[in-house]
Amino acid sequence: MNEKTKGSGPDMLSGVSRSTRDGSGALDKETQTKIGQQLRAMYDEVVRQGVPDRFADLLKELERREDEEPKS
Amino acid sequence: MTIDPALRDAVLAAIPKLRAFAISLSGNVDRADDLVQETMLRALANIHSFQPGTNLQAWLFTILRNLFRCEYRKRKREVEDVDGRHADSLVSHPEQDSRLEFKELRVALGKLPQDQREALILVGASGFSYEEAAAICECAVGTIKSRVNRARHRLANELSIERAEDLGPDPAVRAVMAGKLR
Numbered sequence: 588m589n590e591k592t593k594g595s596g597p598d599m600l601s602g603v604s605r606s607t608r609d610g611s612g613a614l615d616k617e618t619q620t621k622i623g624q625q626l627r628a629m630y631d632e633v634v635r636q637g638v639p640d641r642f643a644d645l646l647k648e649l650e651r652r653e654d655e656e657p658k659s
Numbered sequence: 660m661t662i663d664p665a666l667r668d669a670v671l672a673a674i675p676k677l678r679a680f681a682i683s684l685s686g687n688v689d690r691a692d693d694l695v696q697e698t699m700l701r702a703l704a705n706i707h708s709f710q711p712g713t714n715l716q717a718w719l720f721t722i723l724r725n726l727f728r729c730e731y732r733k734r735k736r737e738v739e740d741v742d743g744r745h746a747d748s749l750v751s752h753p754e755q756d757s758r759l760e761f762k763e764l765r766v767a768l769g770k771l772p773q774d775q776r777e778a779l780i781l782v783g784a785s786g787f788s789y790e791e792a793a794a795i796c797e798c799a800v801g802t803i804k805s806r807v808n809r810a811r812h813r814l815a816n817e818l819s820i821e822r823a824e825d826l827g828p829d830p831a832v833r834a835v836m837a838g839k840l841r
């Protein structure tokens with residue numbers, strides 16, 4: 588009985604999928620999902636900061652100036 | 660001419676996403692906020708050219724992207740004038756901002772060609788369809804698809820994402836992912 592035949596041989600690709608290495612073809616679903624999750628987490632971290640005061644203030648200032656402008 | 664309050668509110672509501680996009684492109688909060696402010700001013704000055712009923716967010720993203728590309732070209736020229744040797748490394752790798760999280764991911768993003776980076780962010784993070792991203796980048800849908808695909812491959816290589824159980828090297832990313840998956 589040989590229990591060691593499974594999973595003990597050297598992995599020629601050592602964990603790097605072929606599609607990732609040569610940069611062509613589709614990435615496997617899990618890798619794609621993971622990249623997507625990381626990108627969205629990074630992005631949402633900024634989105635959650637909301638609207639910084641400088642932008643709301645700028646908008647108010649623009650509107651104030653418009654109100655002061657003589658109507659044509 | 661006064662701005663329609665509904666439109667003004669919509670512009671304001673789009674700012675968080677515009678910032679996230681600008682920070683992803685430039686890697687720098689101050690530069691990104693200047694870019695968002697310029698986008699806001701341009702948008703309000705040209706609000707008459709926005710067609711009601713169309714996608715306001717996509718319109719704003721288009722303005723921001725064009726401004727960023729203009730600034731990028733200008734910076735590249737200026738830097739080249741001073742020292743041509745460093746020009747490429749300076750403009751193609753956005754400086755890292757210590758206030759930003761997800762460092763590893765941002766560094767990896769910064770190594771992507773600009774076309775690929777913006778395509779990947781628009782589709783992979785901003786949630787635009789391939790069609791919308793193509794309109795924003797003024798190119799064919801197929802071009803966007805191939806840019807996104809190439810960008811994903813390069814990111815996967817940069818971040819050494821090879822296995823599903825490997826949640827990436829960045830502790831901040833890992834923490835967020837763990838929280839989300841629980």
